[in-house]
Amino acid sequence: MKSLVLAFTLFFSLICFAQESSDKTQIETTLNNYIDAFYQGDTTKLKAAIKPRLYKFGYWKNKETGDYEYYDDMTYTKAMKFVQDMKDEGRTRDENKIRNVEVLDIGNHIASAKVTAAWGIDYVLLSKDDSKWMIEQVIWEGPYQKEVKTTTTTYYLIRHAEKDRSDKTNRDPHLTEAGLKRAKNWANVLKDVKFDMVYSTRYNRTIETASPTAKANNVILSFYDPRDMKVEKFMKETKGKTVLIVGHSNTTPMFTNALLNEKKYDMIADDNNANLYIVTVTDDTKTSTVLKVD
Numbered sequence: 193m194k195s196l197v198l199a200f201t202l203f204f205s206l207i208c209f210a211q212e213s214s215d216k217t218q219i220e221t222t223l224n225n226y227i228d229a230f231y232q233g234d235t236t237k238l239k240a241a242i243k244p245r246l247y248k249f250g251y252w253k254n255k256e257t258g259d260y261e262y263y264d265d266m267t268y269t270k271a272m273k274f275v276q277d278m279k280d281e282g283r284t285r286d287e288n289k290i291r292n293v294e295v296l297d298i299g300n301h302i303a304s305a306k307v308t309a310a311w312g313i314d315y316v317l318l319s320k321d322d323s324k325w326m327i328e329q330v331i332w333e334g335p336y337q338k339e340v341k342t343t344t345t346t347y348y349l350i351r352h353a354e355k356d357r358s359d360k361t362n363r364d365p366h367l368t369e370a371g372l373k374r375a376k377n378w379a380n381v382l383k384d385v386k387f388d389m390v391y392s393t394r395y396n397r398t399i400e401t402a403s404p405t406a407k408a409n410n411v412i413l414s415f416y417d418p419r420d421m422k423v424e425k426f427m428k429e430t431k432g433k434t435v436l437i438v439g440h441s442n443t444t445p446m447f448t449n450a451l452l453n454e455k456k457y458d459m460i461a462d463d464n465n466a467n468l469y470i471v472t473v474t475d476d477t478k479t480s481t482v483l484k485v486d
Contacts, residue, residue: 233279
């Protein structure tokens, strides 16, 4: 009995899947007929795509103000005339580069979709009668604009933790116990940040400060020379990444200013190992903030 129920359930599921796939294919055909009608001036394809009670309206971007303004409504009769006029006036096009149809949702009797075409983007509502999907309503915006993908790069900059000052002649001291504790704390404070790269100068105190965070993110420590920083090259190589940069009381704010391309931050006080500078670069926009993490 269980096998029979399972078989029936599977059979029913396959039927539903086949029906949904069939509906999706029919909707895509209707949407492509709709595009072809306006591209090619084809009233036959338009009749196959839209219902007589069609209501279409849209918004056109004003080039001078950048605002979207209500354009006009289009009924079935207006749409047919518009397409016929395009053909009569020779304003047809063979456009396949700007063409995309996407079925968003399918119900029992209604569906929604998105059309991308030369004039812009249409959001479309369809309904099904006699097993045929046709367009009821359209809201659109234009003109067509290519999708612009923004790239965000985030830099976190800190000074090394507390160093051993017992030997004044030692130019490369290690961290103190308090410094090692702070280094581990940085890794904990930044645990929710997924770093792609971790940079340090080639000194014991910066390496020991950077290492816990590099280890936590499973990245190999990279090195830089703050006296020979090619900032533009560095930003190009790290574009789109999240980066930790460990430096010194003078180089950390200097590096931050270089990333921002402005003199915004002063040298860090010698007794301050707690500053966290965050620089966010999104395309041509740069923002920054500084926090104190004790």
